[in-house]
Amino acid sequence: MPTGYILVNCTLGSEEKIISEISKLPDVKEVRGTYGVHDIFVKVKSDNTESMNHVITNKIRKIPGITSTVTLVVIEEQGGKG
Numbered sequence: 001m002p003t004g005y006i007l008v009n010c011t012l013g014s015e016e017k018i019i020s021e022i023s024k025l026p027d028v029k030e031v032r033g034t035y036g037v038h039d040i041f042v043k044v045k046s047d048n049t050e051s052m053n054h055v056i057t058n059k060i061r062k063i064p065g066i067t068s069t070v071t072l073v074v075i076e077e078q079g080g081k082g
Contacts, residue, residue: 001045002052003074006060008040014065015039021063027055038070 010018015033022031022042030043042060046052052073061069 001047002049003076004044004046004052004056005072005074006042006044006056007038007070007072008042008060008066009037009068010039010065011067018063018065022060025055025059027051 008018008022019031019033019040022028022040025044027044027046028042029045030041032041033039034041044052044055044060046055056069056071060066
């Protein structure tokens with residue numbers, strides 16, 4: 001089951017609306033507002049890579065107010081706690 005972490009930047013003041021939209025997606029396991037370089041942290045876990053790509057590219061990245069994303073795809077064979 002592929003896992004990805006998405007670091008989201010958005011327009012000032014749109015954080016809560018974006019968090020609300022992202023949290024409605026079934027593959028999203030965690031979404032939190034953050035301080036620092038990025039505004040929102042998202043954890044996605046999908047049935048397969050194709051499904052994860054679809055959620056990130058066609059659902060999350062197209063939400064109005066999102067200005068950029070950084071996606072980190074987990075290497076399942078490395079590390080692991082949780």
